[in-house]
Amino acid sequence: MSQSSSPTTKPTTFNPRLSRIIQEIPPSGIRKYFDLASTMEGVISLGVGEPDFVTPWNVREAGINSLERGFTSYTSNSGMMELREEISRYLSDNFQTHYEPATEVVITVGASEGIDLAIRSIIDPGDEVLIVEPCYVSYDPVIRMAGGVPVTIQTTLENDFTLTPEALEAKITPKTKGLIFCFPNNPTGSIMTEEELKAIAQVAVKHNLIIISDEIYAELTYDGTHSSIAALPGMKERTIVLSGFSKSFAMTGWRIGYAAGPEDIISAMVKIHQYTMLCAPITAQIAATEALRHGMDAKDRMVESYRQRRNFVVKAFEQIGLTCHTPKGAFYAFPCISNTGMSAEEFAENLILDQKVAVVPGHVFGESGRNHIRCSYATSMDNLEMAIDRMDKFLSKNR
Amino acid sequence: MDNQKLRELLHILEQNSRRSPETIATMLEVSVEEVKETIAKLEEDKTIIKYPAIVNWDKIEHNDIVYAMIDVKVTPKRDVGFDDIAERIYRFPEVQSVYLMSGAYDLSVVVVGKSMREVASFVSAKLSTLDSVLSTATHFILKKYKHDGVILEKPDDDKRMVVSP
Ligand SMILES: Cc1ncc(COP(=O)(O)O)c(C=O)c1O
Numbered sequence: 001m002s003q004s005s006s007p008t009t010k011p012t013t014f015n016p017r018l019s020r021i022i023q024e025i026p027p028s029g030i031r032k033y034f035d036l037a038s039t040m041e042g043v044i045s046l047g048v049g050e051p052d053f054v055t056p057w058n059v060r061e062a063g064i065n066s067l068e069r070g071f072t073s074y075t076s077n078s079g080m081m082e083l084r085e086e087i088s089r090y091l092s093d094n095f096q097t098h099y100e101p102a103t104e105v106v107i108t109v110g111a112s113e114g115i116d117l118a119i120r121s122i123i124d125p126g127d128e129v130l131i132v133e134p135c136y137v138s139y140d141p142v143i144r145m146a147g148g149v150p151v152t153i154q155t156t157l158e159n160d161f162t163l164t165p166e167a168l169e170a171k172i173t174p175k176t177k178g179l180i181f182c183f184p185n186n187p188t189g190s191i192m193t194e195e196e197l198k199a200i201a202q203v204a205v206k207h208n209l210i211i212i213s214d215e216i217y218a219e220l221t222y223d224g225t226h227s228s229i230a231a232l233p234g235m236k237e238r239t240i241v242l243s244g245f246s247k248s249f250a251m252t253g254w255r256i257g258y259a260a261g262p263e264d265i266i267s268a269m270v271k272i273h274q275y276t277m278l279c280a281p282i283t284a285q286i287a288a289t290e291a292l293r294h295g296m297d298a299k300d301r302m303v304e305s306y307r308q309r310r311n312f313v314v315k316a317f318e319q320i321g322l323t324c325h326t327p328k329g330a331f332y333a334f335p336c337i338s339n340t341g342m343s344a345e346e347f348a349e350n351l352i353l354d355q356k357v358a359v360v361p362g363h364v365f366g367e368s369g370r371n372h373i374r375c376s377y378a379t380s381m382d383n384l385e386m387a388i389d390r391m392d393k394f395l396s397k398n399r
Numbered sequence: 400m401d402n403q404k405l406r407e408l409l410h411i412l413e414q415n416s417r418r419s420p421e422t423i424a425t426m427l428e429v430s431v432e433e434v435k436e437t438i439a440k441l442e443e444d445k446t447i448i449k450y451p452a453i454v455n456w457d458k459i460e461h462n463d464i465v466y467a468m469i470d471v472k473v474t475p476k477r478d479v480g481f482d483d484i485a486e487r488i489y490r491f492p493e494v495q496s497v498y499l500m501s502g503a504y505d506l507s508v509v510v511v512g513k514s515m516r517e518v519a520s521f522v523s524a525k526l527s528t529l530d531s532v533l534s535t536a537t538h539f540i541l542k543k544y545k546h547d548g549v550i551l552e553k554p555d556d557d558k559r560m561v562v563s564p
Contacts, residue, residue, distance in 0.1 A: 030562055033562045034560065034561060037562050038561050038562075043561060047563070048563055052557065052559070136564065315425045316425075
């Protein structure tokens with residue numbers, strides 16, 4: 001009972017040289033907009049899924065300095081102990097989750113690798129993994145590549161794109177092994193409160209599910225503070241927290257992240273990691289340690305700036321006639337475009353051709369995003385103002 | 400307006416003093432009136448002093464300007480300390496800035512002129528002849544890389560891919 005969340009069509013010709021599983025994974029839905037945008041001049045892109053800041057200088061400098069001093073070797077498979085200790089302290093100070101640096105934390109090559117390790121460490125072929133969509137594009141293919149069966153749970157604008165216990169329960173079967181979700185969410189910007197997570201935790205315990213909680217945007221929470229499901233009573237033992245430095249410290253290109261969870265799962269993840277990756281790059285590990293030790297002010301300033309821009313774009317979308325729920329985290333607004341009569345795909349394509357503004361249509365992130373477009377506000381205020389002007393023109397023409 | 404928002408408001412204006420009150424109000428989730436009133440108050444009490452443009456004069460041809468940073472040692476006066484002599488110095492239009500320093504000398508003075516000779520003559524004729532000035536050391540500025548928090552030569556361009564997940 002495979003319920004694909006990927007809307008793009010499968011390739012028609014089968015190449016016997018290649019793995020069937022790989023060929024059955026559809027090409028990325030984002031590619032088309034990337035190709036369009038990168039061939040045009042003067043495009044304002046709201047399609048970028050990474051910070052517009054560069055890594056804070058002290059963090060970059062720590063990386064440079066480590067190279068100068070000759071830190072160019074492998075590290076332990078799990079990652080440098082000082083970094084794991086900093087992460088453990090950081091998680092406990094900020095999210096009330098407590099992990100033993102020696103056995104319950106592994107340094108990964110971005111949260112991306114963490115997603116892969118988490119899935120592969122818990123499933124056998126045929127196991128079902130629930131995906132809360134709309135969501136990041138890698139969950140579905142990673143589950144397939146591990147021989148698992150992705151089963152999507154749709155969310156709705158009415159529920160602010162959060163997961164409800166009813167929606168979760170409805171998709172659980174005897175084969176369900178776990179659940180993966182991400183809050184604050186890419187692409188919706190939605191968050192889940194502690195109360196809401198408690199209801200999900202109850203269902204998880206009842207059905208003995210493992211939860212993979214992608215918390216890469218945790219620091220970018222603008223209203224209230226981030227709650228981790230792992231902090232709830234009884235949840236640490238069944239939750240894998242995935243996070244990293246890409247978004248909070250503007251370190252996407254360094255490829256550095258981490259996973260924290262119960263010892264048995266983390267040691268299974270380390271086993272896969274040691275044979276496939278060996279370890280995360282040492283330069284990035286040293287820089288990440290500096291980020292946790294001396295990067296908090298820089299992080300706070302970035303968060304402040306995202307919040308201001310979030311406030312600006314949400315209001316601006318409303319003013320030009322697109323309803324937009326207030327994203328409480330990450331750096332994406334997810335306005336609804338159903339009143340334009342266009343599909344998200346048509347909207348995104350026409351918008352870039354007509355006004356040179358790049359956005360990503362919501363269906364790329366799953367069916368529930370069908371009537372929305374993802375607009376990243378990780379770009380300068382000047383760009384945002386220009387983009388809104390152009391979108392206003394576009395909407396007036398198409399009214 | 401609370402302290403946090405006040406700071407944010409000042410940061411926004413420091414980045415771009417031409418940002419409209421309407422936009423700032425939205426960014427900070429306060430009313431336009433509150434923004435206007437707060438800015439008016441900040442201007443009145445001289446928290447915000449001026450809205451100048453940061454100019455990279457090197458881009459203007461035949462624009463001969465030289466800057467020098469001058470370390471000045473002075474004897475402070477009874478009752479007024481350094482303030483008196485600082486004022487004597489900052490009144491000269493050639494003087495761009497004056498700071499009271501800790502350490503080996505007392506005042507750091509930035510002087511601007513059309514040529515090295517002009518600056519040198521200002522120092523020897525005007526500055527070093529002042530009563531309280533004991534000594535001066537002049538350092539000419541050869542190139543400005545960063546000024547008041549702004550990198551002048553090569554602003555960081557966007558190196559990201561145009562669309563990414
Ligand atoms: C929800 C989500 N998870 C994970 C990632 C990957 O992050 P990393 O750079 O740490 O691999 C992204 C990046 O866009 C993301 O949006």
